[in-house]
Amino acid sequence: MPPPESVWLPAGHFEMGSPAGEPGRDVDEGPRTEVAFERFQMDVTPVTARAFAARREQVRAKDRQARWWSDAETPGAWLGRCNLDSERTEHPVNCVDWRAARAYCELVGGALPTEAEWEYAVRASTASAFWWGESFDAERVVGSVSCTSRGCLGGTAPVVHAGPRCNGWGLCDMAGNVWQWTATGYQERLGEDAPSEPSGVPEKPVHRGGSWLNHMPSLFRSAHRGLAYPKNGLTGVGFRCVHRR
Template identity: 90%
Template sequence: MTSFLSRPAVAVLGLVVGCVPAKEGTAPSGTRVERVSPPGSVWLPAGRFEMGSPAGEPGRDVDEGPRTELTFERFQMDVTPVTVRAFAARREQVRAKDPQARWWTDAETPGDWLGRCNLGSERTDHPVNCVDWRAARAYCELVGGALPTEAEWEYAVRASTASAYWWGESFEAERVVGSVPCASRGCRGGTAPVVHAGPRCNGWGLCDMAGNVWQWTATGYQERLGEDAPAEPSGVPAKPVHRGGSWLNHVPSLFRSAHRGLAYPKNGLTGVGFRCVRRP
C-alpha cells in the first residue's frame, strides 16, 4: 500500500437510466451494450456479479471480502474520467452548488505533492484531478448524474470478467497509466490524455477504469463487504472509497478490479479524479 491509499468501502446497487441517444455495441461475453459516441456514456447491461476477490488472489487485501453477489439492472456510466475541459466549463456552477467544494489549479499545486494539478493548465484533455469528493459529487449532480457506488464501479470495471484485472490474471502495463514500469511511486510524472478506444478500454467500452486517476465513489468505507455495509450512501462519507489506481502507483496489485483505496488529502490529490453514472 502506498501512503496515498488505504482501504475503502462498500456499495450500493444503483439502477441507472441514461438520457443520451445511444448506439449499440457488443461485449465479449455476447451481451449487447448500447453506446454513445465519446465523450459520452456507455450503457452497461443488467447482470449479476461477485463483488470482492477470492482468498487466493495475489495482492489481495482482507477488506476485499467476503465476496458478495449483487444484481444490477442496466445503467449508464461515463466512458472516461471527467476531463479538465468539462469540469472547467462548470467550475462556477460547482462552487455555487456546494460552497464547501474544493479543488486546486496547476498554479496552486502544493510543493510537497507529486505531479501537478491539471486545472488551469493546457492539459485540457487530461482527467481533472485535485478535486475533493464534494466537488466531484456537485459536478455529477449538475450534469444529471451521481457518483457511482463502489459496487457499481466494480461491476463496471469487471465487464463480465472475474479475473484479478479486467483483462486477465497478470498485470499488463499497456492497459494502465501508471508508474509500474519504472518501479517508483510517481515516476511517470503525471496524468495522460483520456482515450476512447484501445488497450486502456475494457469490454464494455469504459476507458481508464484502471490507472490514470483514482475515481471517487459515493460509498463510505466499511471493513467488510456484504450485509454489514450501509444500504445507501448518505451525506458526505467520512472516508469515501475511491477505486482504480493512478499514474502515481507502482505496485501492480493496486490496479486489480477488487482493490479498494482511501485518499488522504494531506498527501495530495494529483492522482484522484472521478466519473459519473446516471440514474432515474
C-alpha cells in the same frame, strides 16, 4: 462523429470482491458479495479538466464547501501535477475533493457511482484479477509499475475513447491514470453500510482504480479498494459519473 460521453451497461449480477487466493489480495476485499443491477449508464472516461472547468462556478454555487486546486495552487513539490487551469485540458481532472465531484455529477444529471457499481463496471462480466486477465499488463494502464519509485512517470495522461486502456464494455481508464471517487463510505468488510455525516458525506469515501502514481501491480486489480478523507484533493484522484434512468 464525436465519441460517446457515456455507455449503457447491461443489467446483471456479479460477485463483488476477490477470492481468498488472489495474488495481492487485501483482507478488505471480502466477504465476496452477490450484487445485482438494472442497466445504467457510466461515463466512458474520467471527467476531464476541460469539462470540470466549464462548470466550476456552478459546482461552487451548488456546494460552497466543495474544494479543488489548480496547477498554480499546487505546492512546489507537486508543481505541474494538478490539471485544472493547465494546458492538460484533455487529461482527467484531479485535485478535486469528494464534494466537488458529487456536485459536478449532480449538475450533469448523474451521481457518483457506488463502489459496487464501479466494480461491476470495471469487471465488464469478467471474474479475473484484472479486467483483462490474471496477469498485469502495463499497456492497459497509466501507472508507474515500470519505475522504481512512486510517480516517476510524472503525471496523468490524456483520456482515450478506444484502445488497450478500454474494457469490454467500452469504459476507458478504469485501471490507472486516476483513482476515482465513489459514493460509498469505507468499511473493512464488503456489504456493510458506513455511517455518513448529516450532509450525506461519507467519513472516508472509497476510491477505485489505481493511478499514475502507483507502482504496485496489485493496486490495479478490479477488487482493490482505496480510501481518503472527503476534503482531500489529491493529484492521483479524479472521478466519473453514472446516470440511472
